[in-house]
Structures are given as structure tokens and as C-alpha cells.
Amino acid sequence: MASRIPGPPAFDAPPPPPETPPVRLRKELLDLPAHVPGAVGATAAVFKLSANELPFPPLPAVIAAIHDAAEDVNRYPQVYGARLLRALATHHGVVEDQVLIGNGAVALAELLIRSMCSPGDEVVHPWRCFEAYPAVARANGAVSVPVPLRADGSHDLAAMAVAVTERTRVIVVAAPADPTGASITHTDLLAFLEVVPVDVMVILDESYVQFDRTADRIDSRALMPIHKNVVVLRTFSNAYGLAGLRIGYALARRRLVRVLRRVSTPFGVSELGQVAAMAALNQTALVESRVAEIVAERDRVVAALRDQGWDVGEPQGNFYWLPLGERSSLFARDTVQSGVTVRPFPGEGVRISIGEPEANDIALGVAARWVRRVMSPGEPGGFA
Numbered sequence: 001m002a003s004r005i006p007g008p009p010a011f012d013a014p015p016p017p018p019e020t021p022p023v024r025l026r027k028e029l030l031d032l033p034a035h036v037p038g039a040v041g042a043t044a045a046v047f048k049l050s051a052n053e054l055p056f057p058p059l060p061a062v063i064a065a066i067h068d069a070a071e072d073v074n075r076y077p078q079v080y081g082a083r084l085l086r087a088l089a090t091h092h093g094v095v096e097d098q099v100l101i102g103n104g105a106v107a108l109a110e111l112l113i114r115s116m117c118s119p120g121d122e123v124v125h126p127w128r129c130f131e132a133y134p135a136v137a138r139a140n141g142a143v144s145v146p147v148p149l150r151a152d153g154s155h156d157l158a159a160m161a162v163a164v165t166e167r168t169r170v171i172v173v174a175a176p177a178d179p180t181g182a183s184i185t186h187t188d189l190l191a192f193l194e195v196v197p198v199d200v201m202v203i204l205d206e207s208y209v210q211f212d213r214t215a216d217r218i219d220s221r222a223l224m225p226i227h228k229n230v231v232v233l234r235t236f237s238n239a240y241g242l243a244g245l246r247i248g249y250a251l252a253r254r255r256l257v258r259v260l261r262r263v264s265t266p267f268g269v270s271e272l273g274q275v276a277a278m279a280a281l282n283q284t285a286l287v288e289s290r291v292a293e294i295v296a297e298r299d300r301v302v303a304a305l306r307d308q309g310w311d312v313g314e315p316q317g318n319f320y321w322l323p324l325g326e327r328s329s330l331f332a333r334d335t336v337q338s339g340v341t342v343r344p345f346p347g348e349g350v351r352i353s354i355g356e357p358e359a360n361d362i363a364l365g366v367a368a369r370w371v372r373r374v375m376s377p378g379e380p381g382g383f384a
């Protein structure tokens, strides 16, 4: 299987001392936290469940497409990815001018926030969420306005609506959310959008949407014509298994896309990324069966955790969340010693990807051991 990856362990590495570079960098950049990548194991015997990747090898059609395109890497890629835009437009039933590709959803999030915010403008986002959002907001001189998640790890949409001010330019909503996996219903999102000012952009991050089995799942295609301030973000990193190629896309109204294209990085997505994405889009049946396998495995793992006594909420991505609080780093150390890396958020919880059944069983074994030896019933940290 694909994800036994060698490399150094990376738990609680002390942050480097703050440095003042000799050139006059904008001061708000000096104390920005660095992105924390998912840890990899110190030996090849350690499974990687720390980065929400798929445990399967790349799709055979993707490998073939990359192989064919490799001969042309002396050439620039298509500047804005016209062929991929056509394929995505067909896939989503929209026109090409409503699609924008980028170097991962994260690059598009940066483009959107940079395009919307002047210094001092505000970006409202749930917290905890994918760390890139507050980081990108602050890096662009905007103010990050974190709104705490509800106790079950879901967005507090009512509190997010209240957090909107005259200075709010962007609101971030993720369904399913990273790292808790909680999702949002279509009904709740519609009600939220009704109260958001129409000139505020709502980024609807659907990076994990393929795994979402919420009964009233968000139908972003139905939302977009009604709420023109919504921009949907998607990625090929997760369900399509192309995390290493860095390719994502945004769906938005035409006029907005036309402007965003002008300020996006020209040639921002490699030709290898573009052909791989097109090949993956053509593999609907195989992609869906892989997603179904992950969802079935997630359901198995969640049921086992509940049997052990854990409160795991309703994870709808290809990962789950154990709210271990102060014990998160300790738990992560224990899992790596047992053979899997996970992603600890010190003081809050641990995010664990759904990987190979063998890897999931190792994580389950650690969780069971913790119930027996470490946790007391009722104590903070998710043990019900």
C-alpha cells in the first residue's frame, strides 16, 4: 500500500527563534505561524494518517497521463488551463468562465482573500479550522476574526453571522470542516446565507465533499445562482488522490472569475497537474468506489470508537477527531510508537485520517488502550 513513508518524526518541534530579516518585511509577517505539515514516520514501518491523503496508489489513468505529458515539461503549461476548465465546466454543469484552477485549494483561498481584502478588512472564519485561512488573511494585512466551533466541532453559524461587521469582506465556511470533520446541512447554510450581506464573499470550502454522507448535504450548484457571493472551493488532493500535484479549483460567478483570473498566477498549475486532473475526472466509477471504501472504513472505525466510549461526533471527511485536550501530543507520541502518525493540535485534539485498514486498526488499538489505562470516564478529552 502507498502510504508507508520514510522521514523524520515531527512532533512538537520547537519553533525557530523569531528573526528580523535585514530587509524591511511587513511587520505582520514576522510572527505568522508556519504551516504544520502532517508528520511522517521515522521508519517505513510507520503509516501516515496525519495529512488526510488517500491510502491508495494514484489512479492508473493518472499515471499514464503524467507519463505521456512528461515529454513536454520543457514547455509552459496552458496559461489558465483551458482544457481542464472545459472538463470541469462539463463536470459541474457550468460554463468555463465560472471555473478557475489553482495550485491547490489553498492557493485559491489565498487569491480570494488577497483579492477581497485591503489592510484592516476582516475575514470571519470558524476556529479551529484549516490554518491557512487565518494565516493568509493576516499575511495580506487583513484581520482574522475567529469564531469558536460549537462543542460538537461544527461551525457556529449564528455566532459567525453576528461576527460580521462593516469591515468584513470574506467569510469562510468549510463542509466537511477540517479538522473536526463536522459538516453543515443545506438548510442551515441557506439560512446563514440569507443574513450575510451580499457584498461579503462566502468561501464555501468543499475540499472533502465527496466523503460527506449528511442526509441534507449542501447542494452548492443549487446555491450559487441564488447567492452570487458564494465561491466554492474544491480540490483534487483528497478524493482524487492527487495531493502531490497541487491542483484545486474555484467555482464562482463569471464576472468575478474574469477579474480573479487576471490576478492569479499565470501558468500557476503545471501541465502534469492539469492532465492528471483531467484523467482523474474521467475515472468517475473508480474514484467513487475508492471514496465508498473510505466512507465504509470511516463508519467501521467510528462505530468501534463509540463502542470504546469515545465521543467522536459525526465525522464526514476522510478523517476523524478525538478531542483529547491537553493530552493530544501525548496521544500522538503513543500512536507513532505504535506505527501510525496522526496530526495533534496541542491542547485541543488529534485529527486522524482514514487510511489502510491495518493502519486504522493500529490507531483504534491505541485509542482502546487509552480508554483502559489513561482516561477516566467523564473527564474532559472526549471520553464519554
Ligand SMILES: Cc1ncc(COP(=O)(O)O)c(C=O)c1O
Pocket: 052, 103, 104, 105, 106, 107, 130, 174, 177, 178, 205, 207, 234, 235, 236, 237, 243, 246, 247, 248
Ligand atoms: C479545509 C481544507 N481546505 C483546503 C485544503 C488544502 O487543499 P489543497 O491540497 O487543494 O491545497 C485543506 C488541506 O488540508 C483543507 O483541510
